[in-house]
Amino acid sequence: MEKQALKVQRLGVGSYGNNVYLVQDQLQGCCVLIDAAAEGDALLQAIGPDRLVAIILTHAHMDHIQALEEVRKKAGAPVGIHPLEPEATRLRPEISLSDGYRIAVGSHELEVLHTPGHTSGSVSFFLPSTLCFCGDTVFPGGPGKTWSPEAFQTLIQSLERKIYTLPHNVLLLPGHGEGILVGDSKKEYEVFHRRLREKTPFGEVHWEES
Ligand SMILES: [Zn+2]
Ligand SMILES: [Zn+2]
Numbered sequence: 001m002e003k004q005a006l007k008v009q010r011l012g013v014g015s016y017g018n019n020v021y022l023v024q025d026q027l028q029g030c031c032v033l034i035d036a037a038a039e040g041d042a043l044l045q046a047i048g049p050d051r052l053v054a055i056i057l058t059h060a061h062m063d064h065i066q067a068l069e070e071v072r073k074k075a076g077a078p079v080g081i082h083p084l085e086p087e088a089t090r091l092r093p094e095i096s097l098s099d100g101y102r103i104a105v106g107s108h109e110l111e112v113l114h115t116p117g118h119t120s121g122s123v124s125f126f127l128p129s130t131l132c133f134c135g136d137t138v139f140p141g142g143p144g145k146t147w148s149p150e151a152f153q154t155l156i157q158s159l160e161r162k163i164y165t166l167p168h169n170v171l172l173l174p175g176h177g178e179g180i181l182v183g184d185s186k187k188e189y190e191v192f193h194r195r196l197r198e199k200t201p202f203g204e205v206h207w208e209e210s
Pocket of ligand 1: 061118136
């Protein structure tokens, strides 16, 4: 019964192919918006008469926050960001999304997983036990972009400790493009992991080619 009240919508917005996710408890008429990427009007329309409990950010790269101030103001909703995100201070979040923090959406809960690497304050939101909104941490075919070998290693640790420890049938929903099951993503990563290489790669890494 409880499950039926839950609705998750993916909204493709903006010129960078961003996914915004709207998680709604239809019985209680409330929702949470993950990444106010762009096209504020479309996002507000999707929210409709529901009460917007919070706007939570997977990270604060420009393409993920273009409609943030508009939706924040018009819907009167608090914003959540991880304290280590470089843009966190400037964006004045009302909610600090540290690891383990839980955001209630009616009778449902999203759990914050700190998954640094793509940025230092990148987080994923786990909706037990079916979905995980992972921002730019991992996509089908490879991890999100990193800007140093250290950041790449950090991202790998995030995957090994936080994402690939989730049940295999959890669907990872990234900030761009299609989703992938945890089990399938893990298999792709294992191919990469078994290969010996001299240097740690970083940048645009593909599991099969890098
Ligand atoms: Zn990003
Ligand atoms: Zn992005």
